[in-house]
Amino acid sequence: MTVNRDFKAILWDMDGTLADSEALHLRTLILVLAHHGVEAGDELHPLIFGKTGREVHALCCERFGLSTDLAAWSAFRARCYIEGARSLEPRPGARNVYRAAKRAGLAQAIVSNSSRMLLEANLNALDLQDPQLVSVSANDVRAGKPEPEPYERAAYLLRLHPNQAIVVEDSPTGALAAIAAGMRVLAWPLDDAGAALFHPAAQIVRSERELAAALNLPSLMTN
Structure with missing residues (x-):
């Protein structure tokens, strides 16, 4: 036909x-923030939805007063994501x-x-x-x-x-x-x-x- x-x-x-995968992206963000001494949770999801990693990094630096390097920040999140992606579902x-x-x-x-x-x-x-x-x-x-x-x-x-x-x-x-x-x-x-x-x-x-x-x-x- x-x-x-x-x-x-x-x-x-x-x-x-x-x-x-949205929950996994949020979890990696919470983990990297915890790594830098910031406690955060699900309230961040509406703020990061659809944004690039660079934009999320800039947003968090401004919101929480961080000065962490983008490359190190991204590498930490990527390691967390790759590990979690093994159980990712469609x-x-x-x-x-x-x-x-x-x-x-x-x-x-x-x-x-x-x-x-x-x-x-x-x-x-x-x-x-x-x-x-x-x-x-x-x-x-x-x-x-x-x-x-x-x-x-x-x-x-x-x-x-x-x-x-x-x-x-x-x-x-x-x-x-x-x-x-x-x-x-x-x-x-x-x-x-x-x-x-x-x-x-x-x-x-x-x-x-x-x-x-x-x-x-x-x-x-x-x-």
């Missing part, structure tokens, strides 16, 4: 969208949609605000390693999300115009980056409260099946 679509590729965010339903899109012959790429090291750890944990996979990390661009560069870079590598790609994001920050790049966005928040934070141009999907339907993937919709 031929399926008509108005896009040629799916660009996936990683953390929170494909990987259920977001429920996400890998089903990813694999259905692959079966349908759609081009796919992964666009993350995390460093290359952490992105590769996620790919390995989710069994998504592929020599042909296009992926963009914070190390591959000058400006991360919400700037459009990461998504523009992915479209360039796929040899597509930005309007030929559709983006799946769980964060308003990532959605803004994709919208700025001229792409259609499917926003897949964790809850209804999160849905209210997205730009009006983003189309909200609330489940694996709604996501599959928006991507016109009948093989999943009929399972």
